[in-house]
Amino acid sequence: MATRQTASIARLMRLPAIVVLFIWMIVPLAMTVYFSFRYYNLLNPAAGGWAGFENYQYFLTDPAFWQAIRNTLAIVLGVLAISVVGGIGVALLIDQPIFGQGLVRILVISPFFVMPPVAALVWKNMILHPGYGVAADIAKFFGLQPVDWFASYPLFSIILIVAWQWLPFAALILLTSLQSLDGEQKEAAEMDGASAFSRFRYLTLPHMSRAITIVILIETIFLLGVYAEILVTTNGGPGYASTNLPFLIYRAALLNQDVGGAAAGGVVAVIIANIVAIFLMRAVGKNLD
Amino acid sequence: MARAVKTSTRVSYTIAAWVVALLIFFPILYTIITSLKTEGEAIAGFNLIPSFSLESYREVQNQQNYIKPFTNSVVLAVGSTVLGLLIGIPAAWAMAFSPTKRTKDVLMWMLSTKMMPAAAVLVPIYLIFLRLGIMDSRIGMTVLLMLINLPIIVWMLYTYFREIPGEILEAARMDGANLWGEIWHVLTPMAVPGIASTLLLNIILAWNESFWTIRLTTTNAAPLTAFIASFSSPQGLFWAKLSAASVMAIAPILIMGWFSQKQLVRGLTFGAVK
Amino acid sequence: MRLTPILMGAASALAFTVSANAAAITIATVNNGDMIRMQGLTSEFNAAHPDIEVNWVTLEENILRERVTTDIATGGGQYDILTIGNYEVPIWGKQGWLLPLEFSADYDVDDMLPAIRGGLTVDDKLYGAPFYGESAFLMYRTDLLEKAGLTMPDDPTWEFVGDAARKMTDRSAGINGICLRGKAGWGENMALVASMANSFGASWFDETWTPQFDQPEWKETLQFYADLMKDAGPQGASSNGFNENLTLFQQGKCGMWIDATSAGSFVSDPKQSTVADKVAFAIYPHKDGVDNHGNWLWSWNLAIPTSSKNADAAKTFIEWATDKAYTEMVAGKEGWVNVPPGTRTSLYENQNYLDAAPFAAKAKEAMDAADITKPSVKPVPYTGGQFVAIPEFQSIGTTVGQLVAAVIAGQSSVDDALAQAQSTTEREMRRAGYGR
Numbered sequence: 001m002a003t004r005q006t007a008s009i010a011r012l013m014r015l016p017a018i019v020v021l022f023i024w025m026i027v028p029l030a031m032t033v034y035f036s037f038r039y040y041n042l043l044n045p046a047a048g049g050w051a052g053f054e055n056y057q058y059f060l061t062d063p064a065f066w067q068a069i070r071n072t073l074a075i076v077l078g079v080l081a082i083s084v085v086g087g088i089g090v091a092l093l094i095d096q097p098i099f100g101q102g103l104v105r106i107l108v109i110s111p112f113f114v115m116p117p118v119a120a121l122v123w124k125n126m127i128l129h130p131g132y133g134v135a136a137d138i139a140k141f142f143g144l145q146p147v148d149w150f151a152s153y154p155l156f157s158i159i160l161i162v163a164w165q166w167l168p169f170a171a172l173i174l175l176t177s178l179q180s181l182d183g184e185q186k187e188a189a190e191m192d193g194a195s196a197f198s199r200f201r202y203l204t205l206p207h208m209s210r211a212i213t214i215v216i217l218i219e220t221i222f223l224l225g226v227y228a229e230i231l232v233t234t235n236g237g238p239g240y241a242s243t244n245l246p247f248l249i250y251r252a253a254l255l256n257q258d259v260g261g262a263a264a265g266g267v268v269a270v271i272i273a274n275i276v277a278i279f280l281m282r283a284v285g286k287n288l289d
Numbered sequence: 290m291a292r293a294v295k296t297s298t299r300v301s302y303t304i305a306a307w308v309v310a311l312l313i314f315f316p317i318l319y320t321i322i323t324s325l326k327t328e329g330e331a332i333a334g335f336n337l338i339p340s341f342s343l344e345s346y347r348e349v350q351n352q353q354n355y356i357k358p359f360t361n362s363v364v365l366a367v368g369s370t371v372l373g374l375l376i377g378i379p380a381a382w383a384m385a386f387s388p389t390k391r392t393k394d395v396l397m398w399m400l401s402t403k404m405m406p407a408a409a410v411l412v413p414i415y416l417i418f419l420r421l422g423i424m425d426s427r428i429g430m431t432v433l434l435m436l437i438n439l440p441i442i443v444w445m446l447y448t449y450f451r452e453i454p455g456e457i458l459e460a461a462r463m464d465g466a467n468l469w470g471e472i473w474h475v476l477t478p479m480a481v482p483g484i485a486s487t488l489l490l491n492i493i494l495a496w497n498e499s500f501w502t503i504r505l506t507t508t509n510a511a512p513l514t515a516f517i518a519s520f521s522s523p524q525g526l527f528w529a530k531l532s533a534a535s536v537m538a539i540a541p542i543l544i545m546g547w548f549s550q551k552q553l554v555r556g557l558t559f560g561a562v563k
Numbered sequence: 564m565r566l567t568p569i570l571m572g573a574a575s576a577l578a579f580t581v582s583a584n585a586a587a588i589t590i591a592t593v594n595n596g597d598m599i600r601m602q603g604l605t606s607e608f609n610a611a612h613p614d615i616e617v618n619w620v621t622l623e624e625n626i627l628r629e630r631v632t633t634d635i636a637t638g639g640g641q642y643d644i645l646t647i648g649n650y651e652v653p654i655w656g657k658q659g660w661l662l663p664l665e666f667s668a669d670y671d672v673d674d675m676l677p678a679i680r681g682g683l684t685v686d687d688k689l690y691g692a693p694f695y696g697e698s699a700f701l702m703y704r705t706d707l708l709e710k711a712g713l714t715m716p717d718d719p720t721w722e723f724v725g726d727a728a729r730k731m732t733d734r735s736a737g738i739n740g741i742c743l744r745g746k747a748g749w750g751e752n753m754a755l756v757a758s759m760a761n762s763f764g765a766s767w768f769d770e771t772w773t774p775q776f777d778q779p780e781w782k783e784t785l786q787f788y789a790d791l792m793k794d795a796g797p798q799g800a801s802s803n804g805f806n807e808n809l810t811l812f813q814q815g816k817c818g819m820w821i822d823a824t825s826a827g828s829f830v831s832d833p834k835q836s837t838v839a840d841k842v843a844f845a846i847y848p849h850k851d852g853v854d855n856h857g858n859w860l861w862s863w864n865l866a867i868p869t870s871s872k873n874a875d876a877a878k879t880f881i882e883w884a885t886d887k888a889y890t891e892m893v894a895g896k897e898g899w900v901n902v903p904p905g906t907r908t909s910l911y912e913n914q915n916y917l918d919a920a921p922f923a924a925k926a927k928e929a930m931d932a933a934d935i936t937k938p939s940v941k942p943v944p945y946t947g948g949q950f951v952a953i954p955e956f957q958s959i960g961t962t963v964g965q966l967v968a969a970v971i972a973g974q975s976s977v978d979d980a981l982a983q984a985q986s987t988t989e990r991e992m993r994r995a996g997y998g999r
Contacts, residue, residue, distance in 0.1 A: 010387035017380035017443055018395065024436040025402045031413035032405070042412070042636035043954035045658065047996060058994055063987055090309060098303040105554075106547045107314040113546040114317065115497035118517055118535045122320050125528060130799030131811070132528060134319060137335035148799030151972035168313065176554055214448075218441075221403050228499055232521065235961075237747045238801055239969035239980075246406045253408040254629040256958040257636065266409020273404035281397070332810070352599055353621060411633065419639055503626060504633070507589055507641045508618045519594050519621040527806070 029270075036263035043257045055264035064240040064248055069272070072244040075159055076223045076276075080216055082163035087170030087215065088208070092200075094171070095178045105175075112168040120232035123161045124150070154234045154242035161229050166222075170215045177211035178204070213284045220280060224273050245269050317543075324532035331528035345533035353516055355537055362512035362541070364427055365502070366495040369434035370488055373442045376435075378484065381446030386455070396447060399440040407500040418505055425507045433505070434495045441494065442487055449483030449556055486556030489549050496542045513538040586876035587616040588643040591631055593624045593863070597695050597825075597903045598646060600893065601884055607892065608883050615876045624750070628957075635660050640870035643877040647691065648750075649682040649862045649935075650950050656683075656690035662867040662874055663688035670886050674907045679862050682935050691864030692885040696905030697825040698929035699758060699859035699949070700922075701845040704838060707731045707738065707818045715843065720851045721763070721787060724819065728795035731818030740795030742817035743788070746804040747968035749960025754949040755821065756967055757960070758857030760784045762849040766939035767951050767988075772997040774988040776963075776981045783850075785977045789970050801972040813837060821847065823861065824929055827922030828900050844925035846932065855940050858948035860933040862905065905930060955995045959988050 039051045059065070094104055111119065127133050128149040136146035149157045181204065189199050227246040230236055236243035236251065243251075249269060253262035311318075323331050324346070325339035349355070384392045414433075415424075423429030457475055499514040506515055520527075520534040546553065592598045598621070605617050620642070622630060627646070634641045635655065647655070655661050666672055672680075672689065676696065683691040701719060708715060711730035716723060728740030744755045757767070765780035775781060792800045795818075797811055805822055809829055812820045813836040820826070833839040847856040865881045867874050883889060890910060893902045899919035902910070904926065910916055911927045920926075935948045945951045950960065963984045969975035 007387055010383035013379035013383040014395075015380075016376045017399075017439060020376060020436060021399055021402055021439060024439075027417070028410040028413045029405065031416075032410055035413070040412075041954075041995075042632060043654075044995065045636065061990075063983065063990075090313075093302065093306045093309060096302040096306070097299055098306045099299070100303070100307070102550075104306050104310045106550055107310040109546065109550060110314055110317055110543060113493055113497075113543045114539050115499055115514055115517070115542075117499050117514065117521065118539055119316075121517070121521055121531060122316050122535060125531060126319050126323060127316055130802070131797075131807070132332045134315075134335060141335075146798060148802060148972070151799060151801040151968075151974075164313070164316070172554060217400075221400060224404060225406060227406075227408070235747055235965070237965040237968050238972040238974050239965055241969070241974065246408065249406045250408040251958070251961075253411055254633075255961055256955075257632055258958075259412045262409050262412075266406050269406045269409065270404055274401060277397070277401060277404070332814075351603070412637070415633055415637055415639070419637060424639060425641060503622075504630065507591075507620050511620070515622075518623055518626050521623040521626075 032263045032266050034263075035259050036267050038260050040260040040263075041256070041258045051260055055260045056268070059248075059252070059261055059265045059268060062248065064236075064243050067240045068243050068245045068248045071155060071240075071242060072224065072246075072272075074155055075162065075226055075244055076220055078155075078159040079163045079166055079223050080219060082159070083167040083170040083219060084212060084215060086163070086167045087174050088212075090167070090171040091174035091178050092204075094175055109168045109172055111165050112172070114165065116165065116228040117232055119165050120161055120229040123157075123164070124233045128157060150234045151238055154238065158226075158229055158233065158242055161233070162223065162226055166219050170219070173211050173215050174208055177208045181207050216284060217280065220276065224269075224276065245272065317539075320532045320535050323529055324536045326529050326532075328527070328529045331532070342529075345529040346537070348530055349520070349534045349537065353519055353534075355516070357508075358511055358513045358516040359537075359541065361427065361506075361510055362496055362514075365430050365434055365510070365512055366492045366542075368427070368431040369438065369495045370442075370491040372431060372435045373439050373491060374484065374488060377439055377442035377446055377487075381443045381450055384443070384447050385450035385453075396444055399443055403437070403440055411504060414501075415505070424505060425509045425511075427510045430502065430505060430510045430512075433501055434498055437498065437501070438491050438494050442491055445487045445490065446480075446483060449487070450480060453479050482552070483556040485549075485552045486554070489546075489553045493542060493546065513541075585614040585616075586873040587618060588871075588873050588876050588880060589618045589620060589641065590644040590646070590865075590880070591620045591622070591627060591642045592646040593627050594621050595863070598863070600897070600901070601694070604889075604892070604896075608880065611883065612876075612879060615879060617880065625748070635868050635870065638870045640868070640872060642868060643871040643873050644880060645866050645868060646694070646863055647866055649679070649691070649693075649696075649860065649864060650947075650952060650956070652683045652691040652864055652866060653685050653946075653952055654954055655866070656685040656688070660869055661690045662869055662871070663690060664692055664867070664878065664881065665689075666692075666882055670882055671909075674887070674909050676906060676908055676930060678860055678930055678933055678935065679906060682860060682862065683864060691862075691866040692881045693862040693864050693906040694885055695825065695903035696860070696862035696930065697823045698861075698905075698926065698933045699755075699822055699847050699857060700824050700827075700925055700929045701819060701821050701848060702812065702826065702830055702842055703727075703819040703845065704731075704815075704817075704841050705843050706841045711818075715845050717845075719845055719848045721759075721848050722851060724821075724848045725787065725791055725795075728791060728819055732795040737816055739797040739811070739817050741791060741819040741821070742797055742803065742808040742811050743792065743800070743821060744804055744808065745792065745796075745800040745968060745971045746802050746807070747961065747964040748804075749950060749957050749964055751804045751964065752967055752971075753960045753964040754859065754861075756784070756788060756964075757951075758847070758859040758949040759788060761939050761948065762847065762853060762855045762857045763787070764850060764853040764855065764940050766941045766943045768943060768945060768992075770942055770944050772944060772992055774985050774992065776985040776988065781981055782977065785967065785970065785981060788967075789977055792971050796971075801968045823859075824922065824926035825904065827926055828904070828920065831921055832900065844922050846925065846929055853940055856929070856932045858933045858935060858938050860930065860935050860948045955991055959991050962987050962991075 036055050037051055039047045039049055041047060090108060128135050130136050130146045130148040139146040185203060189203055225246050226244065227250050230242055230247045234242040236247050249262050249265040252258050252265055322337060322339050325341050327340060327342050327344060330340060418424045418429055502512050502514045503518050517534055517538045520531055602619050631645050679693050679696045683689055703715060708727060711727060713727050732738065732740035744752045746752055760781060763780050763784040765778060765784055766775050769775055808820055808822060809826055811817050812830055815838045830836050830842050831839050849856050865884060867877045871877055887909060890902045899916045911923060917923050933948055935946050938947050945953060950956055966980040966984050970977055970980045
């Protein structure tokens with residue numbers, strides 16, 4: 001119904017956001033692509049010049065590369081699975097008529113407010129530490145040998161920490177969606193004698209599908225970039241057991257100070273992220289309309 | 290809810306919900322408790338009752354003045370969010386009410402700007418900041434954080450605005466309201482919950498951003514993420530001190546989150562209510 | 564309590580215009596006890612130099628190293644004084660990133676321990692002033708060793724250490740025979756493993772820069788380390804660094820511990836350590852027949868980047884923080900045992916210090932025994948000790964450290980780890996252009 005006038009005003013309103021984001025995207029991207037074809041190591045300023053595809057070749061043949069891809073996907077999928085399934089469970093539970101609902105909601109959402117390095121430090125030192133962590137105390141209480149989580153199950157431990165941060169977010173969005181579910185519909189289904197499970201399966205779940213899509217989309221964007229939790233806890237190890245793609249790039253950039261190699265890694269990561277995004281949009285995009 | 294619920298059901302749901310909630314909250318709770326212990330107590334095994342010693346807080350404050358990073362965190366989080374809203378609201382508004390064929394693509398493109406791993410562009414950004422003379426400045430960090438979160442701001446607002454029925458707009462137009470009047474008097478009140486939760490969510494995201502805020506600051510603009518980075522692996526016994534520093538870093542945002550939780554949730558629908 | 568940031572900014576801007584000498588300096592430092600103490604003494608510095616305003620940036624070691632490297636390599640000029648190790652000083656000095664330091668005669672440069680000074684000197688110019696220095700030694704529990712029916716020889720071999728560790732171990736009583744670093748990192752587990760390898764006769768590279776992990780000495784080193792950790796090490800050894808082991812030792816959970824000499828003051832301080840009266844020290848072990856005690860030598864140093872805009876003020880601070888008067892001031896305030904050790908000969912001739920610090924003699928002996936110009940008994944093209952003084956070592960050391968940690972965590976075999984270490988090091992050295 002837009003008139004020409006409103007259309008041009010609309011263009012004007014869109015413009016600032018598009019322009020600043022375009023600059024924000026293109027300038028670093030152009031520099032990154034440029035650096036990715038050059039020898040550029042901060043620790044070795046003498047070596048410069050064109051590298052051709054050597055940075056790419058070096059990054060792609062890194063002994064940790066394929067494991068990093070696998071770990072990246074494992075972290076994304078693992079955290080998504082825990083936070084969506086757990087989020088649905090928590091949302092359903094909080095949606096029930098319970099005493100102290102407000103307080104429960106506050107407690108549940110809290111981990112989302114915690115900055116990633118603090119979350120990682122807390123889990124590493126307070127909870128999972130094999131000597132002084134709560135998990136070790138529990139193991140000792142049952143007369144078991146405490147588990148050294150970050151050495152024995154590094155990837156699982158990281159997924160656990162990240163999922164802990166994102167589950168509240170999922171639960172919150174899903175709860176909002178649940179609360180918009182028409183009460184009458186629910187009652188009607190109940191009267192028809194539908195079991196609790198089939199009510200959930202055929203009424204609640206379809207209603208939440210859009211919210212679930214949103215959760216998956218937003219979390220994926222953030223989960224593809226997880227690195228702080230790894231840096232604080234396992235440093236990508238033991239071996240490469242918990243190295244993901246962002247961490248591999250982090251290592252190239254900030255440990256090796258290899259700007260060229262890190263740039264090549266960044267370009268590779270952007271390409272992979274876009275493939276994931278296209279795949280994701282194909283899979284769940286129709287839920288968004 | 291109109292239905293009567295049996296008290297026994299309600300009690301069992303309540304118990305289940307509280308168990309889950311406390312489990313999820315436990316790591317934070319235990320950190321708060323540990324921060325009130327002495328270092329000796331902190332490693333003496335599981336214990337939920339601290340001696341309420343404030344020694345660790347005192348030591349942390351002696352070592353690193355808290356006020357400055359705290360102020361910086363507030364300035365950066367609030368500043369970048371307000372700036373983001375100033376740019377994001379018009380854009381989302383236009384996209385929601387005057388969509389073009391490419392609106393969806395533009396949105397996806399905006400989100401895709403978040404996919405470049407930060408470490409890969411550190412040196413480019415570092416060089417730009419040096420060239421512009423905004424290294425370790427609040428202005429530089431505010432703009433940077435705004436740019437990082439702008440895609441999320443636009444997207445959230447867009448999905449929220451889209452839920453506002455277009456008929457209201459037309460009705461207002463028939464009453465002779467011009468575009469700005471339309472926006473100001475009719476739609477803004479309806480948009481407030483969405484804007485409020487976008488604001489809150491982005492304050493949280495900006496507060497917790499911990500790559501750039503550590504790498505592009507030294508003293509003037511360093512926020513609480515840099516504050517905590519100086520406690521992450523100290524010498525000697527450090528559990529209680531680390532807990533105290535952690536609590537100091539997250540307490541402001543946690544408390545803000547608790548108090549504004551209702552507003553946060555109300556608009557956090559991402560159009561999910563459809 | 565400081566003034567508000569705005570006031571501070573205004574004050575320093577004002578100070579600039581009023582006096583030409585006035586300056587604000589920014590010091591980047593790590594969060595170690597001695598550095599934090601230095602930070603706490605800033606007011607003393609300001610009492611003597613009211614015209615220099617000091618800003619501190621304290622960061623965790625690895626993040627500090629990243630930050631400082633990025634800044635110095637891009638000429639950022641964010642810092643006026645850097646706290647860096649004797650690993651970086653010669654490399655950065657050679658790059659022209661640091662200002663050479665020349666001190667007045669009172670400073671008495673010749674009092675510096677020769678080993679430390681040598682590590683900070685490039686082409687006869689000093690590029691860093693040592694704040695504290697350390698080597699490594701063996702700390703052990705006299706009571707447990709006695710219980711095991713053994714006595715510590717003057718010059719222990721690894722065979723003896725292995726035997727003693729296994730005999731002291733009593734896991735039901737929570738006592739591990741030996742605690743060693745296991746947490747991956749070039750400055751973490753590799754500091755231990757690399758010095759251990761030195762003392763087993765291994766080296767990182769031969770004279771043509773070919774990695775040497777396929778040599779029998781490395782296999783022997785790693786096998787010994789892995790077996791020892793399995794038989795006599797603490798639970799979760801692969802995530803233990805200096806700090807974790809310190810805590811374990813202080814709580815009486817380790818029979819022996821081989822680590823930096825700076826640990827000496829922590830384990831013999833009765834306020835922190837439950838075993839303070841039962842600790843003794845011995846020189847770093849070696850393999851029978853190999854004349855090498857690991858050559859572990861580390862110092863934290865203050866240096867001025869060439870990008871500093873207040874180099875004179877920075878030098879004034881460095882001179883204050885690293886000369887003898889600072890040591891005496893700390894001794895006066897905190898006791899002799901707490902002075903930053905390992906930088907000056909005069910400290911080890913000071914009877915007050917020797918009386919207060921039971922570990923001092925052994926620490927000095929360890930430092931004197933460390934020769935970073937000759938890390939290995941084999942001929943090598945590099946200097947260093949527990950590290951190799953080339954820029955690529957950070958990355959190589961960390962990667963190898965990860966592979967070693969995987970062995971200790973039981974997720975990889977010694978042979979696999981060494982084979983991977985060999986191929987990944989070859990790859991990185993090729994990339995860096997060695998032998999190109």
